[in-house]
Amino acid sequence: MFSLNPPPTASIVICTYTAKRWDLLLDVIESVRAQTVAPQEVLVVIDHNEALYERLIEIVDNVTVVESSGPPGLSGARNTGVGLADSDVVAFLDDDAEAAPDWLERLLALYDDPDVLAVGGRVEPVWETGRPGYFGEELDWIVGCSHRGMPKVASEVRNVIGANMSFRLEVLRQVGGFNVSLGRQGTKPLGCEETEICIRSKMGAPGSRIVYEPAALVRHHVPADRGTIPYMLSRSWSEGISKAQVSQIVGHKRALGPERRYVRSVLPRAVFSGIRDWGRGSNPQGLGRAGAVMAVLACTAAGYLRGRRIAHIEGRASAGTALIGTPWREVQ
Template sequence: MASALTAIVCSYRRPRNLAGCLQSLTEQSLSDLGILVVGVRGDTQTVQTASDLGIDVILQDQPNGVAAARNLGIDHTEAPLIAFLDDDARARQGWAVALATVLEDPQIGAVGGRVFDTRTGEQVVHPWGVDPFGVTHLLSNADRPKTLVPTVNGCNMAFSRPALRSVGGFDPYYSYYYDETDMCVRLARAGYRIEFTGAATVDHDFADGPTRERFIYSSCRMRTYFSTKNYMKSVGKSRLILEQFRLLRQDYQAFRAGHKEYAGMVGTWTALAELVSGRLTGFLDGANQAIQYGDNARGGSAC
């Protein structure tokens, strides 16, 4: 018999972080919680870490990005409720019960919870909404809340299987960043509610990993793709382009923080080049999706 809730952890070459994450899941009070690790073929440490705890692992042939990994996990579990926890995060007690309780309402398609940065002790995830340009805002402080779609954070989130099935799973375009935001926009359009609960809390280490090369390029590309794919027809190309130019300075400051590869003169030019090239690629790819599929843009799971 399938578990009521399965927690999926996508992991690649972070065995020490993964061990703490999985330990936190085995200690949850939800008695029939399922746990599944999605790894990558050849990453023997991930497989060993999960196996030592008696946890099942399925493998991608190569690291194809977080959205594809999530879809692979979804397709290999029959649970009616599916949660995701980052491999460098640890769920506090009561996490699984809190997520499952919210999803008892069939009108709720997704739920997220609080995330605390272990480096600072600060709560870094709150009830957010995303605007058509991919910028998130605190819902409690939003000037125009009707223009925002509630969203969750990929580190700490759960979905009902019917909701995931209704939109075809995650869009595999997203290597990381904005896959969950894209999902929330599509779920909202499908008529589902997205909720936030303070009872589902995780501690996030924000560990370095091998998959985030060219961080500024990828971040700009994913957000511009998200914005163009989902809002080109309703907002218009001209306004989307103008907003991306407006965000250049903000992104330059935000995305460089904590990334040594963008320090110095060479790093500055690298950052500027990635800011522009990431936006251009994301815009063209997003426009192609919007033109081909409109509001029925792709997912990648049979659910």
């Protein structure tokens, strides 16, 4: 049965902050131009890097290049894009995440249901120097990608993945945009801004849904230094701190429900599988995989406890009303 509603229009927002990803950024823009469903507009937001802005506006066409009008950081840049968007849906891509040709088409198809507030897709890692043997797929969230244990068919989820997500524009504006106190700032590996905004969006719309559509694929470049043990542990620590921040805003139950299931089911299987493979001699890296999982879990838990402590000291236990930052209306 065909829908009588016209397909939604879409704006694509790509945020970038460094010329080090120049070639990757151009590839991302080309992947957007090659979509089976053309976006209404493509916005490239430069996060406080004037030289990069000047260079990009001289090179690309059919793309709107703007400077972020928000505070430094990914959330501020995304809010700038939201403020400028003029479409039904806003889709976000990282500057190192190349979209499959039918990516946008797959995302937009789910918006036929009026209860769907946001749709995200699968993020597949493309390792610069190959996946390290100790880096199991269960830990791919560390590099901003879909991990083992996530749904294999379109399913309702708590939140989408930042490198591949979309929202109804009216939803983003109703909730005031992304929380600028969360999210990555330059190379500082904080995050969870997409988790917080998804939770906050649903809190104001009972019966609504956030959907993960694995058929909507982007391929995310993973540099060699993000596959190292030090990065894994640093990112895990930062994730714990970020989750503590979110839990202070939306409550522990909302913030940690999927994480509890992940820790109870996915990680024990990963540890057991690694030890089994090592014991059978089928994969000598199995013990390293098991050890990495346990180390990441310990670092994430420690970061979470540290984040809770910081929040308590700073008196932010009741925060949540003044953390959203620059509203979309101020960046139009």
